[in-house]
Amino acid sequence: MTKGKTPPAPGHVNLRMLAEHLGLSQTTVSLVLNNSPSAKSIPQETRNRVVEAAQRLDYRPNYFARSLRQSRSMSVGVLAPDLSEGYFTRVMGGVVEELTAARYFYFTACHDWKPELIEKYPRMLVERAVDGFLLLNTSVDELTVPVPVVAISAHCSAEKVTNILLDHHQAVQRALSHLYHLGHRRIAFMRGPRAIPDSEFRWESIQQVAREMDLKLDPELAIRIDTAGWSTKGGQHPMAPEIGYKPMQALLEQTRAFTAVFCFNDISAIGAIRALKDAGLSVPGDVSVVGFDDILSAAYATPSLTTVRQPLAEMGRRGAKVLLERIADKKKTFPTDIFMESELIIRESTGPAKHRS
Amino acid sequence: MTKGKTPPAPGHVNLRMLAEHLGLSQTTVSLVLNNSPSAKSIPQETRNRVVEAAQRLDYRPNYFARSLRQSRSMSVGVLAPDLSEGYFTRVMGGVVEELTAARYFYFTACHDWKPELIEKYPRMLVERAVDGFLLLNTSVDELTVPVPVVAISAHCSAEKVTNILLDHHQAVQRALSHLYHLGHRRIAFMRGPRAIPDSEFRWESIQQVAREMDLKLDPELAIRIDTAGWSTKGGQHPMAPEIGYKPMQALLEQTRAFTAVFCFNDISAIGAIRALKDAGLSVPGDVSVVGFDDILSAAYATPSLTTVRQPLAEMGRRGAKVLLERIADKKKTFPTDIFMESELIIRESTGPAKHRS
DNA sequence: TGTGATTGGAAAATCGATGTACTGACCGCG
DNA sequence: CGCGGTCAGTACATCGATTTTCCAATCACA
Numbered sequence: 001m002t003k004g005k006t007p008p009a010p011g012h013v014n015l016r017m018l019a020e021h022l023g024l025s026q027t028t029v030s031l032v033l034n035n036s037p038s039a040k041s042i043p044q045e046t047r048n049r050v051v052e053a054a055q056r057l058d059y060r061p062n063y064f065a066r067s068l069r070q071s072r073s074m075s076v077g078v079l080a081p082d083l084s085e086g087y088f089t090r091v092m093g094g095v096v097e098e099l100t101a102a103r104y105f106y107f108t109a110c111h112d113w114k115p116e117l118i119e120k121y122p123r124m125l126v127e128r129a130v131d132g133f134l135l136l137n138t139s140v141d142e143l144t145v146p147v148p149v150v151a152i153s154a155h156c157s158a159e160k161v162t163n164i165l166l167d168h169h170q171a172v173q174r175a176l177s178h179l180y181h182l183g184h185r186r187i188a189f190m191r192g193p194r195a196i197p198d199s200e201f202r203w204e205s206i207q208q209v210a211r212e213m214d215l216k217l218d219p220e221l222a223i224r225i226d227t228a229g230w231s232t233k234g235g236q237h238p239m240a241p242e243i244g245y246k247p248m249q250a251l252l253e254q255t256r257a258f259t260a261v262f263c264f265n266d267i268s269a270i271g272a273i274r275a276l277k278d279a280g281l282s283v284p285g286d287v288s289v290v291g292f293d294d295i296l297s298a299a300y301a302t303p304s305l306t307t308v309r310q311p312l313a314e315m316g317r318r319g320a321k322v323l324l325e326r327i328a329d330k331k332k333t334f335p336t337d338i339f340m341e342s343e344l345i346i347r348e349s350t351g352p353a354k355h356r357s
Numbered sequence: 358m359t360k361g362k363t364p365p366a367p368g369h370v371n372l373r374m375l376a377e378h379l380g381l382s383q384t385t386v387s388l389v390l391n392n393s394p395s396a397k398s399i400p401q402e403t404r405n406r407v408v409e410a411a412q413r414l415d416y417r418p419n420y421f422a423r424s425l426r427q428s429r430s431m432s433v434g435v436l437a438p439d440l441s442e443g444y445f446t447r448v449m450g451g452v453v454e455e456l457t458a459a460r461y462f463y464f465t466a467c468h469d470w471k472p473e474l475i476e477k478y479p480r481m482l483v484e485r486a487v488d489g490f491l492l493l494n495t496s497v498d499e500l501t502v503p504v505p506v507v508a509i510s511a512h513c514s515a516e517k518v519t520n521i522l523l524d525h526h527q528a529v530q531r532a533l534s535h536l537y538h539l540g541h542r543r544i545a546f547m548r549g550p551r552a553i554p555d556s557e558f559r560w561e562s563i564q565q566v567a568r569e570m571d572l573k574l575d576p577e578l579a580i581r582i583d584t585a586g587w588s589t590k591g592g593q594h595p596m597a598p599e600i601g602y603k604p605m606q607a608l609l610e611q612t613r614a615f616t617a618v619f620c621f622n623d624i625s626a627i628g629a630i631r632a633l634k635d636a637g638l639s640v641p642g643d644v645s646v647v648g649f650d651d652i653l654s655a656a657y658a659t660p661s662l663t664t665v666r667q668p669l670a671e672m673g674r675r676g677a678k679v680l681l682e683r684i685a686d687k688k689k690t691f692p693t694d695i696f697m698e699s700e701l702i703i704r705e706s707t708g709p710a711k712h713r714s
Numbered sequence: 715t716g717t718g719a720t721t722g723g724a725a726a727a728t729c730g731a732t733g734t735a736c737t738g739a740c741c742g743c744g
Numbered sequence: 745c746g747c748g749g750t751c752a753g754t755a756c757a758t759c760g761a762t763t764t765t766c767c768a769a770t771c772a773c774a
Contacts (some may be wrong), residue, residue, distance in 0.1 A: 013762055025724045030762060041721050063486050064425035065760035068729050073421075075464070075485075083446045083453075092440050096467060105485065107432070107462045110453060128432075128462060129420050146369075241657030267654070274657050289755080297624070300598035300631050302659040371730055382754050387732060395733070398751050422730035425759050 013057045022053050029054075033061075064114025069130065072206070075105045076323060077125035078135040079118075081195070082110050082184060086295035087266060087312065091136055102324050104131075111138065113195045113227075132323045139197045148326035152319045154197040155337075162326070163337045164319045166198070168205040171308045171342040175262055175290050176209055178344055183353035184260040184288060188221040190247060190272065192264035195227070199264065202292075206262070221258050223247040225268055244268025248275035259287060259353040266291035266298045266307055273301070273349065284351035294345050303348035311340050379410050386411075390418075424486065433463045433680060434482035436475070438552070439467050443624060443652035444669065448493055448509060451673025456586035459681050461488075468495065470552045470584075489680045496554045501573045505683035509555040512694075519683070520694045521676045523555070525562040525608040528665045528699040532619055532647050533566055535663070535701055540710035541617040541645060545578040547604060547629065549621035552584070556621065559649075560600045563619070578615050580604040582625055601625025605632035616644060616710040623655045623664055630658065630706065641708035649704050660705035669695050 007070050019026045024046070031039035032050040039047075039061030053059075067073050076099065080088050099106055107125055111117035118140060122133065126145050133143070135151040143149060143158060152164045157316055179187055189206055210217045223244045252275065263269035269291030283289050283303055291298060294309035317337060326334055374665075376383040381403070388396035389407040396404075432455065437445050456463055464482055468474035475497060479490065483502050490500070492508040493667050500506060500515060509521045536544055546563055549556030567574045582600045601620055609632065620626035626648035630640050640646055640660055648655060651666035675695060683691055 015762095016760075026761075027725080027763080028723060031723095034762080041723080042724075046722080060484050061762095062425070062760050063484055064421045064428075066423055068419070068421035068731095068760085069762045071421075073728075083449050085442075089446070090439045096440075105464045105466070105481075108465060109462070124462075127417050127420055135756085144749080160675060181717090223428050240653040245657070259564060270654060274659065277659065297595040300602070300627050302631065304633065329363075367764095372732095374728075383731075384733075384755080388753095391732080393733075399753075400751085403752080419730050422759090423732080425730085425761095426732050428759075612760060 004026065007063060009097035013059045014062065018054060018057060018059050021057065022050060024050070028146050033059075046322030064186045071129070072131050072327075073129045074103060074302075075107060075128075075130055076134055076144065076320075076327075077122070077128075077130040078106050078108045078136065079121055079125075079138055079140075080108065080110055081113055081138060083108070084201075086265070088136065090295070090312035091316035091319075094313035094318070095134060095320040096191070096316075096322065097313075098317050106326070107132070112253070118120045119259075122130045132327045134319060134323055137196060137198070148330070150319045150323040150326070152315050155201075160326070161318075161336075162322045162334050164315050164322070165201070165337055166310055166315070167339045167341055168198075168201045169209065171292075171310075172202065172205040172209045173212075173340065174344040175292075175308050176206075176213060176215065178350065179260050179262070179288060179290065180213060180215065180352060182260075182288065185220065186221065186258040186260075187215070188223065188251060188258045188261040189217070190244065190261060190263045190268060191222060191224040193225050193227040193243075202264070203282055209305050220249070220255060223251050225264055235329055241267050241271030244272075246273045248272040249279070252276070252279045252281075256281075260290070260350070261287060262290045262292075264292060266293045266295045266301075266305055269305055269307070269349070270297070273303075286354055288350040288353070290350060298345075299347065301349075306350040307345050309345050310342045311342065315340050371415045371419060372416075375411060375414060375416050378414065379407060381407070427484070429462060429488050429628070429684075430486045432464060432485075432487055433489045433491055433677075433684075434479070434485075434487040435463050435465045435481075435491045435493065436478055436495055436497075437465065437467055438470055438495060440465070443622070443650055445493065445654070447650075447669035448676075451670035451675070452491060452677040453673075454670075455677035455681065457673050461681070463491070489684045491676060492679055493551060505680060505687070506682070507676045507680040509672050512558075517619035517683070518693075519676075519679045519691050521672050521679070522558070522694055522696050523667055523672070524696045524698055525555070525558045526566065528649075529559065529562040529566045529666075530569075531701040532649075532665050533563075533570060533572065535703065535707065536617050536619070536645060536647065537570060537572065539617075539645065539707060542572070542710070543578065543615040543617075544572070544577065545580065545608060545615045545618040546574070547601065547618060547620045547625055548579060548581040550582050550584040550600075556638065559621070577612060578608070580608050582621055595689070598628030598631065601628030602632045603628075605629040606636070607639075609633070611635045613638075617647070617707070618644060618648045619649075621649060623650045623652045623658075623662055626662055626664070627658050627704070630660075630662075633670050641706055643711055644706035645710070647707060654702065655702075658706075663704045663707040664702050666700045668699065668700050672697050708713075 015026045015029060019029045022029065028042065029050050032042060032047050033054060107128065107130060109121040109125060111121055122143060122145055133145060133149040134146045135149060135154055137153045139154045140156060143156065149161045150164065151161055155163050191203050207217060225247055227243060261272060263272050269289050273289055276283050276287050281287055291305045291307035294307045298305040298307050322334060367572050371474040372383050372386060376386045379386065386407050389399060389404050390411060402528065464487060466478040466482060468478055479502055480498060490502060490506040492506060492511055494510045496511045497513060500513065506518045507521065508518055532589045555706050564574060581605055584600060601624065618629060620629050628648050630646055633640050633644050638644055648662045649663035651664045655664050679691060
């Protein structure tokens with residue numbers, strides 16, 4: 001049916017065939033269909049004929065030929081750690097909205113935190129002539145690509161890069177003062193994996209805010225999610241609740257002298273809650289738990305999760321929008337950093353600090 | 358830096374430049390670099406020179422030019438309802454593995470269950486010359502695309518389509534006999550949304566297995582997830598636990614005369630558990646809950662979820678593999694349906710049926 | 715009756731890689 | 745000496761759309 005055997009029938013109508021059919025030159029047809037300014041001398045009647053014929057014969061310009069000529073692909077590359085539950089999904093919701101509106105598609109590449117893939121994928125995508133890059137949650141020291149880049153939740157100091165960042169200071173402040181007002185003074189902190197750029201931003205903000213609030217940070221209560229050696233491929237997913245379960249379990253073996261824990265994200269918070277319960281502690285009775293992100297299941301966890309909501313979709317939208325603008329106008333200057341505000345969602349997992357006996 | 362202004366410097370080395378640099382013709386260089394059989398008369402020494410120079414000058418064939426010539430894009434289109442937590446993510450894990458190994462990339466298009474998008478996206482992707490389609494969870498009546506298609510968790514009767522399907526009969530049998538052996542006789546069923554192809558397969562299997570097991574299906578206990586009017590864009594996600602919360606809540610207002618519920622998926626099971634708890638019932642004390650899929654958080658829900666594990670990654674891998682084979686050899690015949698086996702994961706959310714007073 | 719602008723359109727040169735169909739040169743052999 | 749056969753490569757025609765340059769009429773105006 002769609003074999004494309006003989007030259008006269010390449011499975012589809014091309015410009016030459018359309019032009020022949022109309023008794024016009026390819027030039028004219030192309031000019032009309034692209035509404036090119038240099039076609040202003042072409043009378044309306046001819047235009048109509050062309051457009052009508054194109055429609056009737058279902059003419060579709062060949063994507064490769066067009067892209068070859070114009071050297072742009074109408075697609076961008078998205079570089080992300082993984083297709084993680086929670087983060088990727090939400091950000092991409094916003095990204096897709098913006099890209100689709102501009103008739104752009106995107107290639108996704110998951111580097112799984114492997115340095116060699118973080119090297120390789122950008123190159124491969126450049127070969128596919130993407131018009132720009134979107135970096136999710138991924139820091140790249142020196143990304144030498146010939147196209148614009150927007151980094152979401154990461155920081156690239158390179159030129160031609162716009163960073164979309166959460167205002168971590170404000171986010172942490174909201175979370176900690178919530179706990180503070182509930183009477184919590186001994187708070188455990190779960191730091192994110194080293195690979196994730198936000199881990200460091202967050203931790204710095206925590207230290208700073210703690211100073212400002214005159215809250216003591218006990219190093220013993222600072223635990224860290226360690227995903228070293230984990231891999232999506234191996235069946236074990238780096239973003240399973242287990243990432244929070246293990247460190248919390250380890251902490252509980254050391255000490256129970258804390259009344260709250262501020263987790264790196266909701267997934268790990270769910271794991272942490274599980275660990276607390278398994279250790280015979282009640283949430284929020286004995287320990288209050290604060291998550292981060294506000295993933296969809298946060299509201300349906302037991303207990304439902306108090307968490308800092310990142311405007312992930314909005315960050316995606318904004319990032320995609322800036323990227324498209326950068327693509328459209330390569331010389332204009334763009335802001336280096338764009339900060340987004342978070343929101344504290346208070347649910348069941350936090351409560352008044354238990355007066356310790 | 359990478360401006361690409363003057364003809365002699367289009368930002369990158371192309372075949373002509375490379376050939377000139379070598380004092381050879383483009384033909385020769387191309388033949389050597391592609392290891393073409395018609396280059397067998399070219400001496401090893403010349404080959405070495407070519408390869409070395411290509412490497413040194415960092416020559417990369419232009420993707421569009423090459424694709425235009427060979428009319429294949431080395432990319433496939435993935436059509437999915439959404440980037441849902443749980444399903445999409447897991448399947449794509451397997452898909453990506455297979456595609457990457459074959460140097461393929463993919464475009465993702467989310468149709469959000471909108472019929473017009475299910476129409477439009479395949480066309481748009483065909484225009485982008487994808488070499489094949491992967492349909493996730495999406496039924497398309499008459500997909501008239503000129504390339505091979507593989508449908509995962511859906512059924513397309515069209516020619517040129519291979520379906521990757523879960524063996525629902527076996528899956529349901531495992532789940533129901535587990536409940537049956539625990540003494541459950543009055544079991545509620547949560548049917549999936551109409552839009553999802555699996556909903557119907559599953560329900561038919563349930564009816565059949567129930568007959569085989571001599572288990573009565575009370576129509577009053579068959580509830581349905583209704584996502585009509587929901588949309589990712591509106592901020593409300595069709596795959597939030599809420600989809601399970603609401604129908605369960607509604608059921609509980611009608612009757613409590615059941616000791617177990619078999620949910621359509623884990624997300625809705627988590628919502629259902631929440632509804633049961635909110636109604637003062639304990640899980641699994643009063644009601645046992647069985648989910649479906651085994652998403653990552655299933656093990657960390659409270660209580661952890663007994664569920665039917667779909668081999669989602671494996672289904673993705675298998676689907677991608679078949680698609681690539683179909684692309685490579687368009688004339689060979691391929692199986693129409695491939696069935697995959699599930700596994701019952703028993704956790705805390707199921708227990709012995711309570712002897713009803 | 716030129717002169718110059720406008721109208722309506724076409725020829726041909728890209729974009730860059732691929733690969734078929736050739737062309738010389740040289741060698742061996744009868 | 746002449747014929748076929750390797751060797752080592754090259755010229756050139758694709759793939760299909762875009763776009764610059766050009767051309768021939770026609771019309772307005774002086």
